[in-house]
Amino acid sequence: MNETIIQVRNFKAAYEGRTVLDGLNFEVRRGEVFVILGGSGCGKSTLLKHMIGLYPPAAGEILIKGKDIAHAEGEERRAILREFGVMYQSGALFGSLSLLENVRMPLEEFTSLPREAMNLIAHMKLALVGLGEFCGYMPSEISGGMQKRAAIARAMALDPELLFLDEPSAGLDPITSAELDELIVRLSRSLKITFVVVTHELASIYAIAGRVIMLDKRTKGIVAEGRPDELRDRSENPWVRQFFNREAKAPA
Amino acid sequence: MQYNAMSMPQTPNAVATCKAAVEAGALRIALSGRLDADGAATVWDEAVRAARGHSGELIVDCGELEYCDGAGAAVLIELQRIAMQREQSVRIERFPEEYQRLLNLFELRHFLQDEKVEPQATNFVVDIGRATANLLTDLYNGVSYRGELAVELWRALRHPRQTRWGEALLLAEKAGANAMPLVALIGFLLGLILAFQAGAFMKEYGAELYVANLVGLSLLRELGPLMSAIILAGRTGSAFAAEIGTMKVNEELDALHTMGVNPVRYLVVPRVIAAVCVMPFLVMFANLFGLIGGGVVVLSFDYPLITYYNQLFTSVAAMDLSDLLTGMFKAVVFGLLVSAVGCLRGLQTKSGASAVGDAATSAVVTGIVLIAIWDGIFTALFYALDI
Incomplete structure (x- = not known):
């Protein structure tokens, strides 16, 4: 259970010469729900985009199952890409494809399953996120919460051990957001999927998070790491306490 | 990735x-x-x-x-x-x-049931009915949009202070000034090719000097406005459609509606004004470079430049102002048609990324079709009216 699945070492991210994050060290263990936390603009999404290999780090390295995605190419890169699924902030479902076709797409790209098998697997994944009845719908015909669930189904198409979720609860009402949290917990328990979740939603953090790291704009690094209740109750850092207590100003 | x-x-x-x-x-x-x-x-x-x-x-x-x-x-x-x-x-x-x-x-x-993934097959009758319904709605929308646009343009002229002239100027720069090199190139080649093709043939009858009149007349009356309008449709009509279409996809048009701003007034009017204003300049530019292209060919037939000039402007068969003005009139109308239909396709964009592409394509296609139809109408009309 304590096996490391992602390792981040001395990671630095820079955007157009401006350093966004610097000196990050942490690891994600197999089977946990790992939450990356922080205020707006602190580099949460940047970190996630580096972890999934969209950008190479300015310094340091990110290893997924011991493999460095930033410098892998061709077949090697494809093999790493197959290990994880990603749900993007807005869902990023392909608007010209139905939900079933969206979920089927990674299967078409990575496997040689017959068409009927792909359809069945895609249908099963959609059923898993509660959208079994909506296979033929287009993304524009369903609500935002359903789009996010469909995006999770697509991320799970290849049964990855690792799922990255970018702001799963952004733009959703508390009930839909809670349903999504429940889905994450259920998948994590039943399928032993490791989740890396970027969020700033306090309610979700308590519901899902096993371990949390908190990023800070000022230090460009990790200000706190641990279980959410620990951070709330025991953190020495005023900013962390401010965040967990939802206060506009830091306590004097 | x-x-x-x-x-x-x-x-x-x-x-x-x-x-x-x-x-x-x-x-x-x-x-x-x-x-x-x-x-x-x-x-x-x-x-x-x-x-x-x-x-x-x-x-x-x-x-x-x-x-x-x-x-x-x-x-x-x-x-x-x-x-x-x-x-x-x-x-x-x-x-x-x-x-x-x-x-x-x-x-x-x-x-247990097989999932119906593929869309339901429709039969021939349904297809025809649906296509007819689409055509009629399209026609209806087109008419109501043109009416609305006419009202808003009239309003813009009566209340010039409420019109976004700054925006119009910026768009005019993009649609006009930035298109000048392309228009000049096409115009020059048009004049050159026209003169060369005709000249080689007319030389056999010793009439090669009349190439000047052929180039001048066809450019001013027909080809100058036509080519400029097609360039406008390709460069600017598509850009209008894509821009407004993206705004629609991003719900920016809905935002305008809720702020009580009419998208036609806010977005379409400046664009149409910009396109209508730049078209005469584009056509003049195309004509000028076309005549220069024709001149190059005439020079190669060993005539001095002054002969070409005289043939164009002072001979019996010379161009007169009415040739230029009919061309300019066409140019203005084409500018109106192309920009209006570009914006309309933008406003009609459905949701999704591919819809924006469809809107841009449709803007160019409809723009060119409209240009062709109206050019035909004008030619017949001017002939009948003897202009």
Whole structure:
């Protein structure tokens, strides 16, 4: 259970010469729900985009199952890409494809399953996120919460051990957001999927998070790491306490 | 993310196997190895074929499974589905305990019916009816949009302070000044080619000097406005459609509506004004460079430049102001048509990324069709009116 699945070492991210994050060290263990936390603009999404290999780090390295995605190419890169699924902030479902076709797409790209098998697997994944009845719908015909669930189904198409979720609860009402949290917990328990979740939603953090790291704009690094209740109750850092207590100003 | 071009779907480490054998009237399908997506791909066809080819009891033996994920679960569900559809009894035996939870996630009854993925096929009559309805709605929308645009343009002229002239100027720069090099190039080549093709032939009759009149007249009356308008449709009409279409997809048009701002007034009017204002300049530019292109050819026939000039402007067959003005009139109308239809296609954009592309394509196509139709009408009209 304590096996490391992602390792981040001395990671630095820079955007157009401006350093966004610097000196990050942490690891994600197999089977946990790992939450990356922080205020707006602190580099949460940047970190996630580096972890999934969209950008190479300015310094340091990110290893997924011991493999460095930033410098892998061709077949090697494809093999790493197959290990994880990603749900993007807005869902990023392909608007010209139905939900079933969206979920089927990674299967078409990575496997040689017959068409009927792909359809069945895609249908099963959609059923898993509660959208079994909506296979033929287009993304524009369903609500935002359903789009996010469909995006999770697509991320799970290849049964990855690792799922990255970018702001799963952004733009959703508390009930839909809670349903999504429940889905994450259920998948994590039943399928032993490791989740890396970027969020700033306090309610979700308590519901899902096993371990949390908190990023800070000022230090460009990790200000706190641990279980959410620990951070709330025991953190020495005023900013962390401010965040967990939802206060506009830091306590004097 | 980049994918390797040579990496087509393949089964690198598929080690799942499927053995089917009939024992005492029951078909026993033994699955073994790693039943992941690759494994499922190797055994799928064989297992399904075996199950379909047998009419008695079905036993799926999973005792030798090393690993099973969602794709593996799909194999089991498919086998059960086949059996149930044909009312055979089916049993899964020795399924590994550790993967039981995975299998429990899926309720079989949800998957019993085949999913209808492909859109329903329609018949010929429905297609024709739908196309007619679309055509009529399109016509209706077009008419109401043109009415609205006319009202708003009139308003803009009566209340010039409320019109976004700054925006119009910026758009005019993009649609006009930035298009000058392209218009000049096309105009020059048009004049050159026209003069050259005609000149080679007319030389045999000793009439090569009249190339000047041919080039001048056809450019001013027809080709200058036509080519400039087609360039406007390709460069600017499509840009208008894409820009407004993207705004529509991003709900920016809805935002304008809720702020009480009429999108036609706010977005379309400045664009139409910009396009209408730049068209005469574009056409003048195209004409000028076209005449220069013609001049180059006439020079190559060993006539001095002054002869070309005189032939164009002072001879009996010289161009007069009415030729220029009819061309300019066409230019203004084409500018109006192209920009208005570009904006209309933008406003009509449906949702999704491909819709924006469709809107841009449709803006160019409709723009060019309108140009062709109206050019024909004008030519007939000017001929009848003897202008």
